[in-house]
Amino acid sequence: MSPRPPRKPKAHETPIALTAEEIAFTRALVIHQDPSVIALNKPPGLSSQGGRINANTLDELLWAFAKPGGSRPRLVHRLDRDTSGVILTARTKPAASFLGKAMIAKRFRKTYLAIVAPGAPSPKGGVIETPLRRESIGREAYMRTTDADHPDAETARTRYRTLAATLEAALMELSPETGRMHQLRVHMQSLGRPIVGDVRYGGALTVSGHEVPRLMLHAVKLRYPHPDGGEATVEAPMPDDMAALVAALGLAGTNPAGAA
Template identity: 35%
Template sequence: MNAQEIQARILYRDALMLVIDKPAGLPVHAGPGGGPNLERSFEHLRFGLPKPPALAHRLDRDTSGCLALGRQHKGLSKLGKLFQEGRIGKTYWAITSAAPPEASGTISAALKKLTTRAGGWRMIVVGDDEKDAQKAVTYYKVLGSGGGYWWLELNPKTGRTHQIRVHLAHLGCPILGEPQYLPEGSAKPTAKLHLHSRALVVPLYPKKDPIRVEAPPPAHMIRALQACGFVTG
């Protein structure tokens, strides 16, 4: 991304923090094989500071929406502590092609990273007492449905890798476009992953109201959202 493209994605900016609208399909940082990534563009977000901002958290390559960056050491340190303590509110939107069992509920299912024989990895649901199990809790509610789609709002209370994707698959309603966490024998999805980091609520300054930032849904999710009752504009 050039300077104009990445700067057009800024949703919020102050002395300590930037929030940008991450595009779907672009990893936030380089993997083992290198390749295009969002961090390459952070140089265009210095705005006079000696160093570019740095990631305060992560989003999956195929997830779009609110991504917080820390400006200078102080900003990154404060954000890191807030995320670690679970004090930052995170709201995601997802589209599924199957209904969850209830209109709202809590998914509490511990996760564990499993290395595959082929050298890859995936997250799996395990018992709470299993070795290396990580507690994972996600609240969800259905915001609308229609056309064979369900529009869910999700609030993860923990920040495990692939948490929402695994939890919804475990619930029996995998995300539309889910490429990895599907029942065995399922056809490869043709749609992009319909998972969006809709909002962050950040209590960055103790004597001020929390900062609330929202990201508009990406173009590839609009059709399904509208079928579920979402109104653009």
């Protein structure tokens, strides 16, 4: 999740030269496009913006959609590097302004899928309203649960429900109503059910003998007001590695994308 909107692009930014393979890769991520927006299914391991590794971020890869002499689409929001799923971009300045204001007004409805362990939380569904605060350890930033009267406390609210569960793991649907950094990850940790693969917040790296390759958190659906009127919904299929783990853990058989 993103703690704040992406940075605004600087005027007359210099286009980044992309290889033919990078252009093809980026265009293959498209799950919806129209004159105002492009929605992408971001793969895990790709930084939305400002990554530390020596590789292009999604923000930079958006030059794949720019016309000669034109500008690239603008990120409307971000996802953590290891989180996959729906990410929205605006193709025009008016669309970017409209969507930015809509996001600040909390008119976006985001739905995530997560695998947690061990088993389902109790209760299996509800609302988490535990406040969070930011803590820095060296160069790394963490979020911690905290008391509401702490001077650094930030309100945080997450709706959750269990879609499928065994004694060892559960497939969860998570809907954040605020956009704090790492909110879903810390809120699930607070229930004693951290997201598997989340080494930062205590997630298991092996579940029922199955290795967990990464953070198992996927932005499956986004509902938002469209710049051209009305509301729009876009969905992103679960990545192969997450779908394989869901099946291996006996959590398949639901229709998560249509369940929210």
